[in-house]
Amino acid sequence: MTERGQFEAGLRRTAPPGPLPSESEPALLGKIRAEIVLSGPMTFARFMAIALYDPEHGYYRSATERPGRAGDFLTAPETHPIFGAAVARQLDEVWRRLDQPGRFVLREYGAGSGTLAATILAGLRSDGSGLVDAISYEPVEINAHRQAQIDARLGSLAQAAAGVGSPSSSGPRPARFVGAALANEFLDALPVHRVEQRDGRLWERLVEWDDASGQLREQPSQPSTPALAGRLARDGVTLIEGQVAEICLEVEPWLAEVAADLERGLVVIIDYGHRAPALYDPVRTGGTLRAYAGHRAHANPFIAIGRQDLTAHVDLTALEAAARAHRLDLLGDVSQAEFLVGCGLEELVDRVRSSPATTMEEWLAIRSAVARLLDPAALGGFRVVLLGRGLEPRMRLRGLSAHPPGV
Helix, strand or coil: CCHHHHHHHHCCCCCCCCCCCCCCCHHHHHHHHHHHHHHCCEEHHHHHHHHHHCCCCCHHHCCCCCECCCCCECCHHHHCHHHHHHHHHHHHHHHHHCCCCCCEEEEEECCCCCHHHHHHHHHHHHHCCHHHHCEEEEEECCCHHHHHHHHHHHHHHECCCCCCCCCCCCCCCCCCEEEEEEEECCHHHCCCEEEEEECCEEEEEEEEEECCCCEEEEEEECCCCCHHHHHHHHHCCCCCCCCEEEECCCHHHHHHHHHHHEEEEEEEEEECEECHHHHCCCCCCCCCCEEEECCEEECCCCCCCCCCEEECCEEHHHHHHHHHHCCCEEEEEEEHHHHHHHCCHHHHHHHHHHCCCCCHHHHHHHHHHHHHHHCCCCHHHCEEEEEEECCCCCCCCHHHCCCCCCC
């Protein structure tokens, strides 16, 4: 298997895998079918939005554990608290570069149960950082069950950001803030359109209901919006005949929201993604769409609807273009392994190793976790994009220090 294949096969997966569900949430499948019968085939982006975010039955609305060893996939914060401790050091540096404001907002998109925030706070305390007394945590989380977990875990520190994170939010927009916006494995789950190059032109793959089989399937159609061809043109991409790809049009409005609220500070985006030439490389003839369930990855989005995650790799070229459009400075883009090393991961490991309180079991656990966090064929191959406002772009942040400038 190629290095790229090893990386993509290892995303989010941990052994041993669990059983792959096949039955969809009946009410959710019925809702999708009814909309198609009433309005005709829907875009894949619409299907993905319902499957993941439907208020009653969507995958990310359920009380069932999603990330974690008992769930469907394992993200870096669940791998080991040392990940949050490393991120904490980057936030501490930014807080000091901003002259240590008395209130430093940490707004986390897709906060889940608050695991990353809790480990960041623990890391700040362990380092004796004054940021502990200045930080104000704003989780952006649409799942009421997860929000309750955050409240129980972090108490009064967690102040949900009103009017943020959902198109249906009716609350007032919050005041602009000084601090950091954090999105760890958030952008990959934004709804995507599916397109295909056929007969020398671009088609969109819509989702329709097949009465004969009683299942959903894709069919080629005229693109639902010229923005799809426009994105590929701006990225400088021409798909080859028969190539399927995903296009996310939600990144720009999301980053516009972040930029509108950030007065001064940092945006940290951690995800699996590529710049356009690599993302749309012909080697990916089937695109990057993946489904995750029971720590297994597969390519069928039309089974286990509402019971499996759906993701696609992030277009970093489009992300950077959106950042420039909304006046955010492009501070750097490194692998997650480079970011963690730059933030002092080795020192954090040495601290655990040298502590007389560390048991053999704890030491073996951290060694295993660090290996996965740094492995370029696993979590270490994720990209970390740092954007800023009011930070001197020429002063490299520590998270970028392990990556030679201009490389």
